[in-house]
Amino acid sequence: MNKLFNYLEKEYKVRTPRSLELFKRASRVMIRGGSHSLRLWKPYPFFPYSARGAEVIDVDGNRYLDYWQGHYANILGHNPEFIRQAIEPYFNQGAFHTGLESLSQVELAEEIVSSLGQSGLKVRFTTSGTLAATYAVMLAMGHTGRDYLLKIGGGWHGASPFLLKGVKYHPDSGFKNHDSAGLPSDFHRKLIVTKFNDCEHLSKTFKKYGPKLAAFILEPFIGVGGFLFCSKEYLRLARSLADRYGVVLIFDEIISGFHFCASGLQRLYGIKPDISLFGKLIGGGQAVAAVVGRSKIMEGCEKTTKGRARVHFEGGTFSSHEGYMRAGLAMIRYLVENEGQIFSYLGQQAERLRKGIERVFLEQGIEAVCTGYGNEIVQDSSFFMVNFPRKKITYNCPEDLWNPNRSEVRLREEALKLALLIKGVHVVHGGGCLSAAHTPEDIDRTLEAYAETARIFRRFR
Ligand SMILES: Cc1ncc(COP(=O)(O)O)c(C=O)c1O
Structure with missing residues (x-):
């Protein structure tokens, strides 16, 4: 060697x-x-x-x-030339970075929601998948009042502090280890790791931790874990267990979103999560990520529920930047029009x-x-x-x-x-x-x- x-x-x-x-x-x-x-x-x-x-x-x-x-x-x-053409006029207008709400974000949010074919969804944009995953976890915790999380061994959701466990494989212990220093030990203790596509393990894990779990986050197509698809049976089970235990089901579609059809992979499976995460290609090459969720959960961004503070989901200084949104919109529209x-x-x-x-x-x-x-x-x-x-x-x-x-x-x-x-x-x-x-x-x-x-x-x- x-x-x-x-x-x-x-x-x-x-x-x-x-x-x-x-x-x-x-x-x-x-x-x-x-x-x-x-x-x-x-x-x-x-x-x-x-x-x-x-x-x-x-x-x-x-x-x-x-x-x-x-x-x-x-x-x-x-x-792609047509994306450059979509953003050039905007930059020529001189409003390079206004820090104001953009017009195109509405159209991009409409495109994403309509592609999912589900009513009652709300969108908020941010600038990276890591942030989207972090905010989704906060929304789930705010919504449920619980603070345990479940993820899959080998699953990568960006460097979200909540989710840095069971990412890297260790020959002695598999996907059980912590992947980052610098975090409260409580985060690690409350992050439970289950096995990819293993229905039996999932059922057992829910039985043990279900009432404490705020969310189960998974990639329907696992990326760095190995480019493998979840089985329909597994996703169905995830949906039904989440319902039974009142757990927020999060599909991280940051890789899979708009990569297999002009929508989330969830559309092909016919299984609806409570929150979906999109990123990467939805920005047409610019820094865009989106949290898309049921209104009841997303409302946590704006109002206090059950005496709890609101979830501070502010997408950040560059969130829904008009230039990024135009690039993303051009990309998504192109994929929708040319899906066939x-x-x-x-x-x-x-x-x-x-x-x-x-x-x-x-x-x-x-x-x-x-x-x-x-x-x-x-x-x-x-x-x-x-x-x-x-x-x-x-x-x-x-x-x-x-x-x-x-x-x-x-x-x-x-x-x-x-x-x-x-x-x-x-x-x-x-x-x-x-x-x-x-x-x-x-x-x-x-x-x-x-x-x-x-x-x-x-x-x-
Ligand atoms: C499935 C998944 N989720 C989240 C992320 C994090 O996205 P970002 O790199 O934009 O923070 C990635 C990045 O590769 C990813 O593959």
Whole structure:
């Protein structure tokens, strides 16, 4: 393995001298040389110079087919011309940042609510998924008067202080650990972690903690946990247990929202949460996130109930910024208008990619298994994550992907990343998501890069 890493690092360094210089400069003034650990891969990240469509070009002039697409926010690729056109007139008016309520937020809120096909919903915007998750938890606690929370092991809801447990897998204890210092121990004690898609575990957990729980928060399509869909049976059970125990059911759709259809994934499942979280692509490339919930719960933002103070959900200085809202509105309207073509195109090309990746590795005698495949409910999935099983397993839960005894995690996270960068493809967690800007020829080029990577892996095995 070390020989493989040495080879890959050497090749990467030859191609990226300017990025190395920038990284050294960054490291002098910034912690670890940047602002987000996922972007700070070893030995150092490339620095982008420009980005358009499927591609990013770095400061050394290297071109990468990009499957990270701005943390999965750019479903239409980088820098769509029509979004630029939607926001340009506004910036030309000079009202760059007014700190006043925007007009377009109303239209964006209308679009989101109408896509969900549910009456009695209210929206409030903020600027990140982390904040949206935090506010949703506060609303649930305010509404129920309880302060325990339930989440899924492997689930990531941003760095919300309430939810930083059971995110990172620990070989000894699984998804039970605290993921951040600097928080009151009470937060950890009151955050309960259950198992992905495990109905029996969920029922038992509700039996034990149900009357204390303010909310159960989950991703119907788990993102960093492994690009896996919840089963319908699991979501149904979640809904009925939440009802039985008076718990607020929160669907974190920050990745899944508008990524499988022009609405939340909840629309395809036909299961309605009490609160939904949207982010990433609903801003059309700008900083927008939304909390969408039943009026009765959202009203907690404005009035005191049962003698309790209101929930201080103020979206922040830049919340519902008119420029961001216009970008988001242009994006959502485009997806609604083109729903029939976009999602089936993404689904078909991603299917070809997932199957092709598995094939090119197998040709070199290496088993690679993709997650991200759709299920009986979701036909068109644009996500793919490439895993290297240590023994024969079906990837069903985050433990399968993140337990180093089940999967070669370093091979996926580090070696695959560098090997593909050298071949002009940028991935995170061994894959990512397609954008509508990726052409069938881009998929062919990507498969060739994976095939070359498979040959390199075989050479160093
Ligand atoms: C499912 C999910 N929820 C919440 C977040 C946090 O969003 P943000 O990074 O905008 O704070 C993320 C970010 O990746 C996410 O994937």
